[in-house]
Amino acid sequence: MTQHSKRERPSILIIGTGFGGLGMAIKLKLAGFTNLTLLEKADRVGGTWRDNTYPGAACDVQSHFYSYSFEPKHDWSRKFGLQREILGYMEHCVEKYRLGDHIRFHAEVQEAAFDDHSNQWTVTLASGEQLTAEVLITATGQLNQPAWPKLDGLDRFRGKMFHSARWDHEYDLTGKRVAVIGTGASAIQFVPEIAPMVEQLDLFQRSAAWVLPKPDRSFKHWEQTLFQKLPLWNRFYRYLIYWKNESRALAFTKFSGLLEYYANQAKREARKRVTDPAKLKKIIPDYKIGCKRILISNDWYPAINRPNVNLITDPIDRVDETGVITRDGHHHPADAIICGTGFRASEFLSPIKITGRGGKTLNEAWQNGAAAFKGITVSGFPNMFMLYGPNTNLAHNSILYMLESQFRYVLECLEALEKYPHSAMDVRQDRQDRFTHVVQKGLEDTVWSSGCTSWYLDANGRNTINWPGFTFTYRFATRRVDTADYQFLYPGQTTG
Incomplete structure (x- = not known):
């Protein structure tokens, strides 16, 4: 994108410095928007790649496609990037595009409220400081609030306990008895x-996961050189990854029978690697493959097969001072408990309190489930744009492709606002409802609706997480902004 003339207006606040926040800020700067500030609760950028430093942390999307299309990295060490390398790439982007001057660290957002009279957002930080801006962009992601297991007695445990997303590297696990939930x-x-x-x-396993082999390996030096010297080859390689991944959407959404091939592959792998019949029986899932996230690993089954690994499927009853007690009354002593229980993915923007027009909170607007027009804008919350919002997650391809579609859409929204100075754009409720209906209808016959309990479903059993189709259909849906979908409000106005 070519450098535009400097645009001081509007003033923009971005919450979060993961892939969404950083990419959006880069695109805004390249388009000439200079009055922008990124608010980050931690002391460095990276989002989920900063937080998840547990041993073995890596991506399950290929490195070359888990990076911005406008900032290719040629020297990935492996086909699937490791946490440290991905974080390094993000820090490189901050440096190259000079985002450092725009980032405020230790700036945790507690509240954000829209003022109908001034058409401005007031953001309150944990320190009590208040900031105002005309545009609010949220880039908090779906994997930032660890989900702790709801277990009786968890607070009574006297040993070491931590969540995998808050790994304690000071604690030495060598020779310890460890419980992993x-x-x-x-x-x-x-x-x-x-x-x-x-x-x-x-x-401790509540339900088994479908695990497929990970087609991972190190890149050779000549391959990295080729990517660098021939940018067209790098682009073509990304293109190949894209279409290979994209083809899997058919299996998840339309032809779930195709997934049986992968189910048989997973079963074969398990039988080959796990020799203990009791363990083998426990690790083959009883639900349809794809209903929950399909995982990829080459060392999971060999780890399960180890004699010092005890796979327990009896439900946990409670935790006491010295270990975990299962429902059968068995006490499992532990020096440490590690909770690998994921994230509160469907609680978008939690725990920030967002208040829109007329004092209505986002929690009130979403009492029947999270919903947003194209996953980006919410009726009643003018000039607020969400990245990685409701129903924009994927089970088959890179979320960065979805984010880049959103960057383009948000930029077009800001260009639309320039045509109506001092206004705020609010998506019309009927347009949002119609879009949500189409998305939910599209999810009805997918594998995610085949009856299992997964993090894709909210408390009401509604899938507010996944996009029900191809990523190119989402890119087509967000290719341009139709101003008829919005009402443009002027300060003090209650209707468009």
């Missing part, structure tokens, strides 16, 4: 790393 995407990465060093690992 949860067998999701984080656990399948850190369990194989810690299993060889602990004395005993009790793995």
